[in-house]
Every structure is written in structure tokens, then in C-alpha cells.
Amino acid sequence: xxxxxxxxxxxxxxxxxxxxxxxxxxxxxxxxxxxxxxxxxxxxxxxxxxxxxxxxxxxxxxxxxxxxxxxxxxxxxxxxxxxxxxxxxxxxxxxxxxxxxxxxxxxxxxxxxxxxxxxxxxxxxxxxxxxxxxxxxxxxxxxxxxxxxxxxxxxxxxxxxxxxxxxxxxxxxxxxxxxxxxxxxxxxxxxxxxxxxxxxxxxxxxxxxxxxxxxxxxxxxxxxxxxxxxxxxxxxxxxxxxxxxxxxxxxxxxxxxxxxxxxxxxxxxxxxx
Numbered sequence: 060x061x062x063x064x065x066x067x068x069x070x071x072x073x074x075x076x077x078x079x080x081x082x083x084x085x086x087x088x089x090x091x092x093x094x095x096x097x098x099x100x101x102x103x104x105x106x107x108x109x110x111x112x113x114x115x116x117x118x119x120x121x122x123x124x125x126x127x128x129x130x131x132x133x134x135x136x137x138x139x140x141x142x143x144x145x146x147x148x149x150x151x152x153x154x155x156x157x158x159x160x161x162x163x164x165x166x167x168x169x170x171x172x173x174x175x176x177x178x179x180x181x182x183x184x185x186x187x188x189x190x191x192x193x194x195x196x197x198x199x200x201x202x203x204x205x206x207x208x209x210x211x212x213x214x215x216x217x218x219x220x221x222x223x224x225x226x227x228x229x230x231x232x233x234x235x236x237x238x239x240x241x242x243x244x245x246x247x248x249x250x251x252x253x254x255x256x257x258x259x260x261x262x263x264x265x266x267x268x269x270x271x272x273x274x275x276x277x278x279x280x281x282x283x284x285x286x287x288x289x290x291x292x293x294x295x296x297x298x299x300x301x302x303x304x305x306x307x308x309x310x311x312x313x314x315x316x317x318x319x320x321x322x323x324x325x326x327x328x329x330x331x332x
Contacts, residue, residue: 060314061089061091061312061313062081062091063090063172063280065308065309066095066122066285066299067095067100068100069099069143070101070102070106070328071101071105071106072101073323073324074308076323077308085112088116089116089117091167092110092120093174093298094119094122094124094237094282095123095283096110096119097124097125098125098143098144099124099141099329100143100328100329101328102146103146104146104147105146118167120164120165120167121163122177122237123283125160126237127144128147128157128160129157129204129208130208130211131144131148132148133205135210162200164192165196165236166191166192168189169280169313170313173189173274175192175279175280175281176236176237177239177282178236178240178283179235179279181246181266182246183274184273184277185277188274191235194228194229195233198229211229211230211233214234214251215227216230217248218246218247219231219235234248240265240266240284241259241265242263242266242269243262243264244269246269249263253286254286256287258286267295280295280311280313281296282299284297284299285301288301289309296311298310301325303327305325305326305328306325309322
């Protein structure tokens with residue numbers, strides 16, 4: 060059995076209950092976790108331990124909170140007041156955990172689903188999304204990572220071009236794969252608005268409803284957008300259902316063309332605001 064799982068954000072107790080609910084066995088089953096493995100929930104390190112313990116039975120994507128952990132660890136970003144990543148940063152084997160995160164994926168295709176943390180721009184098809192993700196994955200494993208993490212945070216450039224180079228190119232790819240919610244018809248990003256799909260700024264669309272989106276023939280599963288809630292369109296699975304905010308943690312079984320939703324309720328770990 061193969062399950063796609065929404066944002067964990069360090070909510071290890073809820074994750075354990077979800078695993079029990081689906082009867083997960085790493086010798087038989089597989090998980091694909093759609094990023095934001097850590098942060099804001101109470102047990103980031105325990106969550107990482109659980110995931111790494113599954114070995115090849117769990118594919119874990121990186122989300123914006125996971126990249127934030129890497130940036131804080133190298134001094135490229137200050138910790139936020141609401142961060143709950145100190146257990147990882149203070150662990151005696153922290154370097155091993157940071158190295159493990161550096162080896163994770165930014166996008167994969169699993170059981171016919173293109174899996175990303177946040178979404179894609181309309182100009183990219185499935186293969187280009189995977190190719191752009193691979194650029195970031197290579198950088199994460201390289202000696203250039205430390206320098207890049209010091210310049211990763213910016214909202215520019217707002218529009219994709221194949222001519223983008225260097226840090227601007229990597230930053231744009233990361234902003235798409237881990238932060239995107241709304242785009243305009245040209246594919247320009249609005250990275251400020253965090254409301255649900257009905258809160259699009261004038262002239263903008265949820266990325267998955269953008270005109271001419273080239274991934275329309277590729278079913279996509281993503282997390283990141285808790286105000287969107289659960290979406291189970293034929294071509295779309297949105298699986299961040301706000302676990303850390305006291306919502307639910309969601310898994311969907313997708314092997315063999317299935318669409319079986321499993322959810323567990325979550326204790327609230329953070330107050331919105």
C-alpha cells in the first residue's frame with residue numbers, strides 16, 4: 060500500500076496515530092511525505108527519527124520549514140519565536156540530521172502522482188518540474204549550500220525565465236516548489252497572500268487553476284496550503300489539513316489508482332497569527 064501524507068510539522072503524536080490507523084508496515088507499505096517534516100509542532104526531532112527509521116519505505120520531500128531549519132543551522136536565518144527546531148539543533152548528532160535533510164527530494168513522481176510541497180508554475184510541465192527540482196537537490200548536496208542559504212530568502216524574481224542563472228534561478232525554483240499559492244496568467248508569483256483559494260488578489264489564480272498550466276495532464280499532490288484544506292479533484296490532491304493548527308493529519312492511499320482518504324484529529328500546537 061502506498062500513502063501520500065500531508066504536512067507533519069513535528070506533530071509526531073498525530074503521525075503515530077495516523078500510522079496506527081492505516082496499519083502501516085515498512086516491510087509492506089510506502090509513504091510519501093509532502094514536505095514540512097519539522098517545525099511549529101512539539102516534536103521535530105522525534106518526527107525525523109521516525110521517518111528516517113523507515114528507510115526506503117518513506118520518501119520525504121523538503122518544504123519551506125525544512126529549508127528554514129537548514130538556514131538557521133548555518134546562520135543564514137534567525138530562528139522565529141514560534142520555531143520548534145531547537146531539539147534538532149541541540150541534538151548531539153545534529154550534523155547527521157542536517158545531512159539527512161540535505162539528501163531529501165524536492166519533487167518526485169509516485170504511483171502516477173507528481174508530488175511537490177507547494178506547487179508549480181504554469182510554464183513547467185511534469186518533466187521540467189522534476190528537472191528544476193533536481194537543480195536544487197544537487198545544490199543541497201554541494202559545498203555551495205551554506206552560501207546559498209544566506210541569500211535564499213527573497214521574493215524576487217517573480218517570473219520564470221530559462222535565462223535565470225545562479226542564486227536567482229535557484230531561489231525562484233525553491234519559491235515555486237515550497238511557497239507558491241497564487242500566480243497571474245503570466246506565471247508571476249504572489250508570495251504574500253496566504254488565504255484560501257477564494258482570496259486570490261485581483262488578476263491572480265490559485266496556481267492549479269492558472270490558464271494554460273502545462274501540468275494539467277499530470278495529477279499533482281501537494282501540501283503547504285493549510286487554509287485551502289483537503290482537495291481531492293481527479294487531477295489534484297491538496298493534503299495540508301492544518302495538523303499543527305489543531306486540524307487533522309491526512310493520508311491518501313494512491314496505489315492501483317485508489318483514492319482512499321484517512322485522517323486523524325490533531326491537538327493544536329500553534330495559534331494562528
